[in-house]
Amino acid sequence: MHGKALVFAIIIVVLAFFAGLFVYSRVGAQAGWPLKLEVPPKGEKQCVESKEYMRRHHVDLLIRWRDERVRDGALKYTASDHKEYTMSLSQTCLGCHSNKAQFCDRCHDQMGVQPRCFDCHVQPEKGEAAQ
Numbered sequence: 470m471h472g473k474a475l476v477f478a479i480i481i482v483v484l485a486f487f488a489g490l491f492v493y494s495r496v497g498a499q500a501g502w503p504l505k506l507e508v509p510p511k512g513e514k515q516c517v518e519s520k521e522y523m524r525r526h527h528v529d530l531l532i533r534w535r536d537e538r539v540r541d542g543a544l545k546y547t548a549s550d551h552k553e554y555t556m557s558l559s560q561t562c563l564g565c566h567s568n569k570a571q572f573c574d575r576c577h578d579q580m581g582v583q584p585r586c587f588d589c590h591v592q593p594e595k596g597e598a599a600q
Contacts, residue, residue: 517546517554517561528584531558558590 516523518530534556537543545553555561566572569592577584 515550516565517548519549522549531562531586534558558586563590 518526523530534546537546538556543556546556547553569587573584573586
């Protein structure tokens with residue numbers, strides 16, 4: 470009889486743990502989400518790709534830019550609307566999204582990720598556009 474009570478207690482603890490994770494994912498982690506960011510900022514008409522694409526795939530785009538720019542020597546990115554952009558975090562992205570705390574950090578903190586962009590790139594001062 471003692472073994473059945475122990476198994477029952479373990480099952481209750483495991484179920485409570487997973488229920489807690491479920492509630493946290495639905496309520497706790499989503500508090501204040503989605504973040505209200507000025508996209509595109511400073512009166513720009515658009516980003517290099519659509520808002521939906523950039524929210525989901527900006528890291529893929531930045532990695533692609535890094536590989537093509539640094540490893541292959543490419544300078545220009547042709548967006549899905551056929552407009553060309555310079556492949557540059559500093560000159561293209563940070564030209565509009567210059568407030569790292571407001572734009573980058575808020576989303577990354579919310580998502581629990583720590584990108585390493587600024588291990589190499591110089592952070593602009595608050596509100597200062599990159600040169």
